Amino acid sequence: MPIKLPSFRPRRDAYPPDLWTKCPSCGEMLFNKQLDKVLRVCPSCGHHFRLSAEARIEMLLDAGSFAERDAGLESEDPLGFVDQKAYPDRIAAAQLATGMRDAAVWGTGTIDGRPVVVCVMDFGFMGGSMGAVVGEKVTRAAEHALVARVPLFVVAASGGARMQEGTLSLMQLAKTVGALERLRAAGVPFLSLLSDPTTGGVFASFAVLGDVNIAEPNALIGFAGARVSAGTIAQELPPGFQRSEFLFQHGFLDRVVHRSELRSEVSSLLRFLVARPAPLVEDRTDGDPLGLPSFRALSFLSNLAERVLPTESEIAGATNGHSSSPATPTTPTTASTTATPTTASTTATPTTPSAPATAPVRASQPAPTSAPSPTPEATTTPEPVPGAPSSEEASRG
Amino acid sequence: MVDRFRGRGRDAAARAATDDPPAPAPARDPKAETWARVQLARNLRRPRILDLLPELAEEFVEIHGDRLFGDDEAVVTGFARIADRRVVVVGQQKGADTEENIRRNFGMPHPEGYRKAMRVMELAERFGLPVVTFVDVPGAHPGPESEERGIAEAIARSIGLMSRLRTPIVVVITGEGGSGGALAIAVGDVVIALENAVYSVISPEGCASILWRTADEAPTAAVAMKMTAPDQQALGIIDIVIPEPGEGAHTDHAETARRIRAVVVDQLDALAAVPLDELVEARYRRFRTIGAFREVEAPPPVIPERPGLADRLRNLLDPGRWSGISTIPAGRRDELPARDEV
Numbered sequence: 001m002p003i004k005l006p007s008f009r010p011r012r013d014a015y016p017p018d019l020w021t022k023c024p025s026c027g028e029m030l031f032n033k034q035l036d037k038v039l040r041v042c043p044s045c046g047h048h049f050r051l052s053a054e055a056r057i058e059m060l061l062d063a064g065s066f067a068e069r070d071a072g073l074e075s076e077d078p079l080g081f082v083d084q085k086a087y088p089d090r091i092a093a094a095q096l097a098t099g100m101r102d103a104a105v106w107g108t109g110t111i112d113g114r115p116v117v118v119c120v121m122d123f124g125f126m127g128g129s130m131g132a133v134v135g136e137k138v139t140r141a142a143e144h145a146l147v148a149r150v151p152l153f154v155v156a157a158s159g160g161a162r163m164q165e166g167t168l169s170l171m172q173l174a175k176t177v178g179a180l181e182r183l184r185a186a187g188v189p190f191l192s193l194l195s196d197p198t199t200g201g202v203f204a205s206f207a208v209l210g211d212v213n214i215a216e217p218n219a220l221i222g223f224a225g226a227r228v229s230a231g232t233i234a235q236e237l238p239p240g241f242q243r244s245e246f247l248f249q250h251g252f253l254d255r256v257v258h259r260s261e262l263r264s265e266v267s268s269l270l271r272f273l274v275a276r277p278a279p280l281v282e283d284r285t286d287g288d289p290l291g292l293p294s295f296r297a298l299s300f301l302s303n304l305a306e307r308v309l310p311t312e313s314e315i316a317g318a319t320n321g322h323s324s325s326p327a328t329p330t331t332p333t334t335a336s337t338t339a340t341p342t343t344a345s346t347t348a349t350p351t352t353p354s355a356p357a358t359a360p361v362r363a364s365q366p367a368p369t370s371a372p373s374p375t376p377e378a379t380t381t382p383e384p385v386p387g388a389p390s391s392e393e394a395s396r397g
Numbered sequence: 398m399v400d401r402f403r404g405r406g407r408d409a410a411a412r413a414a415t416d417d418p419p420a421p422a423p424a425r426d427p428k429a430e431t432w433a434r435v436q437l438a439r440n441l442r443r444p445r446i447l448d449l450l451p452e453l454a455e456e457f458v459e460i461h462g463d464r465l466f467g468d469d470e471a472v473v474t475g476f477a478r479i480a481d482r483r484v485v486v487v488g489q490q491k492g493a494d495t496e497e498n499i500r501r502n503f504g505m506p507h508p509e510g511y512r513k514a515m516r517v518m519e520l521a522e523r524f525g526l527p528v529v530t531f532v533d534v535p536g537a538h539p540g541p542e543s544e545e546r547g548i549a550e551a552i553a554r555s556i557g558l559m560s561r562l563r564t565p566i567v568v569v570i571t572g573e574g575g576s577g578g579a580l581a582i583a584v585g586d587v588v589i590a591l592e593n594a595v596y597s598v599i600s601p602e603g604c605a606s607i608l609w610r611t612a613d614e615a616p617t618a619a620v621a622m623k624m625t626a627p628d629q630q631a632l633g634i635i636d637i638v639i640p641e642p643g644e645g646a647h648t649d650h651a652e653t654a655r656r657i658r659a660v661v662v663d664q665l666d667a668l669a670a671v672p673l674d675e676l677v678e679a680r681y682r683r684f685r686t687i688g689a690f691r692e693v694e695a696p697p698p699v700i701p702e703r704p705g706l707a708d709r710l711r712n713l714l715d716p717g718r719w720s721g722i723s724t725i726p727a728g729r730r731d732e733l734p735a736r737d738e739v
Contacts, residue, residue: 070692071697072692072693072694072695073690073691073692074690074691074692074693075689075690076689076690076691077689078632078689079621079622079623079632081621081622082621083608083609083618083621084608084609095698096698096699096700097700098698098700099697099698099699099700100697100698101693101697101698131688131690132687132688132689132690133688133690135688136688136690139685161576161598161599162598163598163599163604163607163608163622165598165688165689166597166598166622166623166624166632167574167596167597167598167622167624167629167632167634168632168634168687168688168689169598169688170576170577170580170597170598171580171634171684171687171688172687172688173553173556173577173580174556174560174580174584174684174687175684175685175687175688177553177556177557177560178556178557178560178561178584178681178684178685179685180557181557181560181561182561182681184557185561200577201576201577201598203549204548204549204550204552204553204577205552205553205556205577206553208547208549208550208553209550209553209554209557222544222549223537223539223543223544223548223549223552223577224536224537224539224543224544224548225539237541238541241541241544242544246544250545250546250547251547252547252550
């Protein structure tokens with residue numbers, strides 16, 4: 001009797017080589033399908049496995065709402081860097097291993113219907129190191145968030161700056177932080193999620209600067225590598241050094257959140273942190289999105305005067321030509337808020353083939369929630385939306 | 398690969414030779430030449446900010462403390478008068494001997510050092526004084542107390558403050574420009590460096606121990622990172638390189654200070670003429686545009702399909718191998734070692 005080789009085939013296909021994963025923390029063998037169901041958190045010890053950018057986006061954003069931007073950015077080799085392997089070869093190998101072009105992905109999407117600009121890093125691509133492409137993507141995300149006045153949400157996962165690009169990658173710290181400073185001045189929220197690991201130049205630039213800093217439990221977060229620290233002080237490091245809880249204890253993190261609750265936490269934070277409306281008189285010639293504070297103050301005062309003293313303004317309007325001013329403050333604001341969903345839906349169409357059916361539907365959702373915001377009074381208080389989405393999320397997790 | 402490496406070496410040597418005629422010796426070997434510069438940048442007798450100031454400025458008043466935790470002696474701040482121009486000075490200070498080095502922590506600032514720098518730069522903005530910074534740091538202090546007090550946060554905030562500060566900023570790299578610890582006070586309108594200064598994203602020893610697996614390859618890493626001042630000028634990170642007197646800055650502190658003074662005064666005057674809005678916008682643009690990348694249209698890279706038949710048969714017969722993964726399937730990032738760097 002010959003061996004029935006065909007009987008092996010279905011078995012082999014049913015059990016691919018990556019069927020099981022061993023938990024590095026407790027040593028438990030975990031069934032991958034089960035692990036994916038629980039967001040890649042070890043059910044027995046709570047170890048949070050690292051996530052790819054793709055998995056992270058899927059976990060955090062509304063299904064089908066993500067529209068990637070600048071997917072074609074690719075690193076060059078400005079130094080002609082060769083160590084044991086040439087830098088372009090390292091990039092090519094990382095691209096084949098991850099299916100990504102570089103260590104970050106950015107785009108627009110929604111979380112429980114609220115628009116966000118997201119940038120997600122992937123440790124699998126050359127240790128998530130930040131070179132020109134990662135710096136550019138974070139910066140473009142921040143600049144887009146500023147123009148669209150949509151909260152920025154960055155997920156960091158990185159070993160630091162990319163050595164192969166030398167000081168050019170060091171300058172990405174200045175580039176990203178500079179863009180975030182503008183976001184901050186404009187009153188657009190920035191949420192930073194620090195995942196395992198977030199170290200070096202990425203931690204010492206955008207990742208630490210969130211208006212709210214969130215981390216996953218037991219993530220490695222630190223400036224210098226633990227070996228460097230230990231070598232410098234020549235003594236044992238304290239237990240839990242450079243872990244999320246260590247940073248939380250020392251006041252550099254707002255929250256340490258289990259992965260199953262992450263999405264609902266972010267969602268509720270986004271209900272409190274709403275971008276300040278765009279300055280009423282903006283970009284005159286140079287297109288500086290910050291506008292001028294003096295102009296904003298003036299138009300705000302005139303706007304207030306219209307509301308408080310309608311008759312007087314009518315009289316004043318007749319004499320000094322301010323009669324058209326009630327229309328002025330409202331139109332730019334509504335234009336900028338409604339612009340966000342439309343840009344999101346238009347860009348969704350060309351980039352992701354599966355998106356067109358779902359994206360416009362998703363994109364139209366934020367309109368009713370952000371509709372009351374154009375008036376100045378509404379924006380000074382957080383949106384009074386009841387916590388329905390969060391309870392729904394809790395049941396999901 | 399080897400050809401490219403050799404070609405680059407020749408380029409670097411040629412550029413170094415043309416950029417600074419009074420170079421120490423026309424070294425053939427780019428590795429030896431670069432390493433000599435690194436050694437000069439680290440020379441124990443290299444002039445520090447407090448050595449330079451007596452010749453550089455007519456008057457200097459040091460001010461202390463970050464108002465939050467303490468005073469970090471690795472960072473020197475104060476008011477100075479340079480050629481009758483009032484400026485605020487921020488600089489990193491290594492010690493000249495062991496005793497001073499212990500006091501100044503070998504020139505490695507703690508978070509309070511950067512917070513002191515920030516406080517003083519805010520003073521400068523408020524009183525309309527330009528800022529002149531002197532960079533000479535192996536790196537920010539990497540110990541646990543530094544982490545506890547938020548060294549990363551202090552560096553990031555300092556970078557942020559400098560990127561929006563509404564007053565001219567002149568940066569002078571006098572010795573080692575070590576990574577984030579240097580950049581934290583090096584976001585300026587103009588970046589000047591002494592001829593034998595170096596600027597890098599990580600120390601050559603650190604780079605070598607990660608990429609070459611041994612710190613002995615530090616000279617090779619130094620060449621690969623193009624960390625010398627002339628190389629950095631060619632990359633557009635440094636604007637002006639000041640030649641050093643004699644065998645190097647450590648041989649003549651006074652002459653070095655005079656040369657720095659001449660360039661700094663020129664730059665201060667040039668920047669004073671620029672309206673503040675334009676100045677801050679130009680500084681943002683300067684750093685915004687750094688970095689080399691291209692935009693490609695091709696479809697995203699495809700992860701190769703499953704391993705070949707032989708491998709799959711072997712996997713089938715030896716289940717223990719299944720946990721070993723040749724490529725990184727989407728969603729698996731845990732088998733990779735974390736890197737110690739920067």
